[in-house]
Amino acid sequence: MNVSVGSIESSDIKIVIEEGHPAIQFINMVPELPDQQVYDYVVPLLEQYGLAGRSPQIWFNGANEWVVRSRCEALAYSLNPVNQREGVTG
Amino acid sequence: MSLAAEQLVYFYVPGYKPNYIEYAMTFYPMNIILCLEDGTPEDKKLEARYVVKNALQEFTDSEHTLIVRINSVHTPHWEQDLEEVVPQRPDRIRLPMVKTADDLRQIERKVQEMLRDLGLDYTPSYEVMIECCEAIANIGDIHQASDHIYAFTFGGTDYFNDCVAKGLLDPAREVLSAKQKLGAYCRSMELQCFDTTYMAFRDLEGFREDCLLSREYGFTGRSVIHPDQVAVVQEIYGTSLA
Numbered sequence: 001m002n003v004s005v006g007s008i009e010s011s012d013i014k015i016v017i018e019e020g021h022p023a024i025q026f027i028n029m030v031p032e033l034p035d036q037q038v039y040d041y042v043v044p045l046l047e048q049y050g051l052a053g054r055s056p057q058i059w060f061n062g063a064n065e066w067v068v069r070s071r072c073e074a075l076a077y078s079l080n081p082v083n084q085r086e087g088v089t090g
Numbered sequence: 091m092s093l094a095a096e097q098l099v100y101f102y103v104p105g106y107k108p109n110y111i112e113y114a115m116t117f118y119p120m121n122i123i124l125c126l127e128d129g130t131p132e133d134k135k136l137e138a139r140y141v142v143k144n145a146l147q148e149f150t151d152s153e154h155t156l157i158v159r160i161n162s163v164h165t166p167h168w169e170q171d172l173e174e175v176v177p178q179r180p181d182r183i184r185l186p187m188v189k190t191a192d193d194l195r196q197i198e199r200k201v202q203e204m205l206r207d208l209g210l211d212y213t214p215s216y217e218v219m220i221e222c223c224e225a226i227a228n229i230g231d232i233h234q235a236s237d238h239i240y241a242f243t244f245g246g247t248d249y250f251n252d253c254v255a256k257g258l259l260d261p262a263r264e265v266l267s268a269k270q271k272l273g274a275y276c277r278s279m280e281l282q283c284f285d286t287t288y289m290a291f292r293d294l295e296g297f298r299e300d301c302l303l304s305r306e307y308g309f310t311g312r313s314v315i316h317p318d319q320v321a322v323v324q325e326i327y328g329t330s331l332a
Contacts, residue, residue, distance in 0.1 A: 005137050011109035066148035067108040070140040078136065 003078050006063075006071040013042070013063035013071055017079065021055045029061040042068060049076045098311040098327045099320050100157070100243075100284055104129035105138035111145050119153040120320070123313065126171050127159050127186050128247075135167050139174045146178035155181045157217065162187035163196055172197070176204050176214065182240055184217040187248065189224045191235035198236055213238060217284070221245030222252040226268045229275050242276055243313065244269055246286030273308025285309040291316035301326040 006014040008029065028038045038060050045065070046052040049072035063071070077083050100121045103114045106129075114122050124145060130138040142158055149156065158180045161167035164187055175183070183201075188194050194216070201214060215238045220226060233239065249268055253261035269285070276283035285304040288297045297319060301312060305326055312323045 009107070009109055011112055063108070064112070064148075066144045067141070070108065070144035071137070073140040073144070074137045077140070 001079065003075060005074045005078070006067075008059045008061055011062050011064065011067065013061065013068055014059040015046075015051070015071055015075055016057040017051070017054050017075065018057070021057060023055050024052065025055075025057040027057075027059045029059060033062075041065075045069060045072060049073065051075060051079075054079070099323045100311060100313040101317075101320070102129055102159075102287065102313055102315050105142045105158075106130045106134040108141050108145070111141070111149075115149055115152055115154065117154075117317070117320075119155075121155045121157055123157045123159050123184060124180075125159045126167070126175075127161050129159070135161070139167075139171055143174040143178055146175070146180055150178075157182045157184050159184035159186060159219075163193045164189075168197070169200060172200055172204065176201055176212075177208060177210065179210075179212045180214070182217055183214050184219060184243065186219045186245060187221050187225075188218050188232060189222055190228050191231040194218065194232055194235040198238070215240040217241045217243050219243045219245045220268070220272055221248035223249075223256060223258075223264070223268070226271055229272065233275075233279065233281075239281070241282035241284055241310075242272060243284040244272055244286045244309070247289075249286075269304065269309070270307050273304070275308075276310075277308035282310045283308055285312045287313045287315050288319065289315065291319055294318060294322060298322050298326065 002018045004014065004016040006012050008014050026039055028035045042058060042060060043052055045068050046056060051072055100123055101114060102123045102125050103110045105124050105126045111124065124142045126135065126138050126142060146156060158175045160171035160175065160183060185197060205212060216236060217240055218232060220229065220242055225232065246265055250261050250265050253264040258264050273283055288300055290296060301322060304312065311327050314320060314323060
């Protein structure tokens with residue numbers, strides 16, 4: 001199942017999970033922030049929602065924590081096989 | 091008499107756009123409507139629900155009045171909207187396309203069930219949107235259906251579309267007539283009544299004229315979609331009719 005949430009707009013984050021994608025892929029779109037700092041900020045949140053192990057592709061454009069959480073929640077909901085009432089698309 | 095924006099201005103923000111929400115939070119205090127309905131495309135409904143849920147948590151101490159417009163009871167989304175939104179205790183819930191008293195009762199039943207199940211001490215109040223001919227005909231019954239109506243609001247675009255769908259000859263005239271009826275009803279009942287958005291946000295002179303007419307009809311405030319419209323609403327609705 002391929003799922004995408006969020007956007008690459010400013011103050012947002014886009015997370016894509018594609019079947020068969022080999023590893024986590026991280027694109028930091030905020031040049032002022034070091035990549036490692038952004039990675040260390042986002043990945044623990046992904047882990048909290050059980051998403052880090054699904055090899056997500058991430059475009060980070062300055063999302064605050066509440067935004068990352070909201071995107072993770074939508075993604076986790078969508079990936080739960082019980083919740084197939086609605087699809088999430090990017 | 092001059093009233094502050096928090097009593098008059100209802101600023102719509104699309105629920106799926108966190109950057110718009112964060113921007114709106116920088117305004118001086120007013121009513122911010124986090125919109126899950128028309129402001130959110132169909133394929134973003136789920137994402138928007140979680141953005142709005144988390145925004146309510148994040149900005150719980152904000153000086154704004156946070157209102158959530160859920161999806162209509164005539165869609166498949168409204169129950170899930172309530173399930174995510176109600177536990178966050180928004181200041182008010184805006185209910186679109188309420189056609190009958192039963193529509194409102196159905197929503198209140200769902201909310202009451204949730205509050206009971208969650209053990210939440212919270213009584214939401216509602217802004218009921220009148221957006222079709224049936225609703226205007228049923229306005230008294232709708233009003234009687236709940237003790238928690240904060241205000242009625244008018245949805246002009248949907249009302250216009252309803253008139254077109256019904257084959258009425260002059261939909262624009264029907265919209266004006268409905269606004270007059272709703273304004274008069276609310277004035278007679280001493281209820282707050284908020285007018286519809288004015289989509290041509292660059293036409294401030296047209297907006298001003300429309301606001302003056304709307305105030306005459308009995309509307310006490312207005313929904314807006316652009317910051318430039320805020321001052322006009324404050325000026326017109328914040329001044330009582332002599």
